[in-house]
Amino acid sequence: MSEVIVITSGKGGVGKTTTSANVGTGLAMLNKKVVLIDTDIGLRNLDVVLGLENRIVYNLVDVVEGNCKVSQALIKDKKYPNLFLLPSAQTRDKTSVSPEQMKKLTDELRNDFDYILLDCPAGIEQGFKNAIAGADRALVVTTPEVSAIRDADRIIGLLAANELKQTDLIINRLRMDMVKRGDMMNVEDVCEILAIPLIGVVPDDEQIVVSTNQGEPLVGSNALAGQAYMNICHRVLGEEVEFLDLDKKEGVFSKLAKIFK
Amino acid sequence: MSLMDFFKKKSSGDIAKDRLKLLLVSDRSNCSPELMEKIKNDIIEVISKYMEIDADGLDISITQTESDSNNGSVPALYANIPIKEMHHDSKKN
Numbered sequence: 001m002s003e004v005i006v007i008t009s010g011k012g013g014v015g016k017t018t019t020s021a022n023v024g025t026g027l028a029m030l031n032k033k034v035v036l037i038d039t040d041i042g043l044r045n046l047d048v049v050l051g052l053e054n055r056i057v058y059n060l061v062d063v064v065e066g067n068c069k070v071s072q073a074l075i076k077d078k079k080y081p082n083l084f085l086l087p088s089a090q091t092r093d094k095t096s097v098s099p100e101q102m103k104k105l106t107d108e109l110r111n112d113f114d115y116i117l118l119d120c121p122a123g124i125e126q127g128f129k130n131a132i133a134g135a136d137r138a139l140v141v142t143t144p145e146v147s148a149i150r151d152a153d154r155i156i157g158l159l160a161a162n163e164l165k166q167t168d169l170i171i172n173r174l175r176m177d178m179v180k181r182g183d184m185m186n187v188e189d190v191c192e193i194l195a196i197p198l199i200g201v202v203p204d205d206e207q208i209v210v211s212t213n214q215g216e217p218l219v220g221s222n223a224l225a226g227q228a229y230m231n232i233c234h235r236v237l238g239e240e241v242e243f244l245d246l247d248k249k250e251g252v253f254s255k256l257a258k259i260f261k
Numbered sequence: 262m263s264l265m266d267f268f269k270k271k272s273s274g275d276i277a278k279d280r281l282k283l284l285l286v287s288d289r290s291n292c293s294p295e296l297m298e299k300i301k302n303d304i305i306e307v308i309s310k311y312m313e314i315d316a317d318g319l320d321i322s323i324t325q326t327e328s329d330s331n332n333g334s335v336p337a338l339y340a341n342i343p344i345k346e347m348h349h350d351s352k353k354n
Contacts, residue, residue: 146277146284153285182272189278193285 002110005117005236006135008159010151012122014143015172018208019229020119021049023139026219026233028083032114035074037106038088039131040121041096047087051078051215061089064101070108079216084113094126099133106134115236124158132159137166139199139236143173144185149193156196168199170232175204176246200232203246283324290323290336297321300338308342315343 007020017040024036038046041061047053058073063086070086077083089096109116118135121127132138138159142152152169159167171190178184191198205225211218219229227244234241305316319342326337 146281149281150284150288153288182274185274185277193281
């Protein structure tokens, strides 16, 4: 049975698009048929993070307005044949699509895909309402900062009011060095405050910037953030996976390996 | 830990957590400043029947308090009302 998952956060810049790209790609690596939908109309980005920006012909608004068939707008990933992107429109705005149209679209896609992931825009206005309209469950992304957590709490309230079946938390950009100094809230603090189930903790990792530069998601790689994203994918599938030890000291061997990379 | 750390009261992470907890209680309670002002004025009116209070020094807010209910804590209306003088004659009423 297929599942529609919205990736949302309230606040901008906490890593929704990066999370969408990595979880989508990870699920495809685990042999699921996945479509990623960029619902951020006017501020299209998911295509760039996935490295598919040169292949766009049609977009989400074209599909909704009936200018093309869904299958014509879907872009197949470079590496994974069961991963697809439905890009957003860059020259339109959020009101070009309605929640009813989004629900119809996601319901249609259920026939062909195991997972339909929606990358939600920041904010709680029309774009958010569009993105959650057809969703069964949500992944709420936050960073361990006051403003991001406050917005996440608001989003969690709105998701509950819209009766989503399941809402899980991803804590992104955790810096263990700062947590150890007491200068960043730790995972337990954030979970206590937001009071929803934790599905993943992603450390702040330079490799994320590198992978975005290259347009290739980090998931599945040996980088700590890559492992963290893969673990999230397994948990999305309902498997029990232990949380990573983010405090692990780097061994001499891996340091050496990095030098010779 | 350096000597300076020893004298520091609280880490910034703890400060963030405490600030957030308070912030979310008022966010979640959905109490607008106008509503709080109305409550405040009504409290002043009622208490003033019995004692003279310092209306400017009155402070009300929504905070969290321990409770035996499921989650361990519930929102509470906190009011700090400085009394200027007790009206002793009101006791007769």
